[in-house]
Amino acid sequence: DSDYGPTQTTMAKFVSANGGEEGEFSTGFRTLYARGEYSELIEGLGGLRSWKKWKEEEAVFIFRSLLKQKHFKKAINLYKKPGQPFQNYHRIVSEVATAYRESGDETGLKKAMLNLRKLSNQNSDASKHYLRHLLYFEKKDDVVASEIERMIQEHGKSSQFTAVRFILKS
Numbered sequence: 001d002s003d004y005g006p007t008q009t010t011m012a013k014f015v016s017a018n019g020g021e022e023g024e025f026s027t028g029f030r031t032l033y034a035r036g037e038y039s040e041l042i043e044g045l046g047g048l049r050s051w052k053k054w055k056e057e058e059a060v061f062i063f064r065s066l067l068k069q070k071h072f073k074k075a076i077n078l079y080k081k082p083g084q085p086f087q088n089y090h091r092i093v094s095e096v097a098t099a100y101r102e103s104g105d106e107t108g109l110k111k112a113m114l115n116l117r118k119l120s121n122q123n124s125d126a127s128k129h130y131l132r133h134l135l136y137f138e139k140k141d142d143v144v145a146s147e148i149e150r151m152i153q154e155h156g157k158s159s160q161f162t163a164v165r166f167i168l169k170s
Contacts, residue, residue: 005057029061038065048078056089063095072099076108090119090126097133117147124155128162135166 032041042048042065045058054062063086066075079086079096086092093116100109113133120127131151134144151159 029058033061033065036068038069041065048074051078051081051084056085059086059089060091060095063092063099067095067099067102070102072103075099076103076105087115088119090116090123090129093119093126094129094133101137120151121154124158127151127155127159131159131163132166135163136170 029041029045032038032044042062045062046053048062051059051062063075063078066072066078075096076099078084079092079099086096093112097109097112097116100106100112113130116126116130116133120130131148134147138144148159148163151163
């Protein structure tokens with residue numbers, strides 16, 4: 001399935017590693033990201049002023065690129081733009097939580113984590129992003145334990161396996 005995200009990412013890495021022509025495996029912004037050409041990716045998608053035109057997948061890679069460049073404030077400001085949809089996309093909220101953490105903004109981090117928690121109630125993929133932040137950065141074990149229990153009740157065994165994987169990685 002050429003539209004399947006992991007396939008596109010793998011092909012982008014393949015093209016980047018071989019330094020060859022993209023040809024039929026054209027992946028655009030994914031290839032730029034895999035090559036570490038973050039500024040080019042952002043410009044190729046119209047720059048930060050073109051945020052209204054981005055599809056969700058493009059926006060995710062814009063935010064990831066900003067974080068790779070350590071442009072945390074730019075990511076936060078983009079996230080806070082009035083009328084933008086980014087607060088509904090759990091992968092972007094996860095990136096912005098990282099931006100808040102890296103910039104030392106505890107208030108913003110708390111709001112982003114509350115939003116990610118809310119999104120995790122409805123979406124098992126969002127719960128994986130939320131769990132990752134909790135397990136890697138939350139200092140209160142009782143909070144982590146109760147959130148893992150809540151997510152297992154909401155999303156079943158997949159949350160349990162995700163939690164164990166993150167615990168082992170940490």
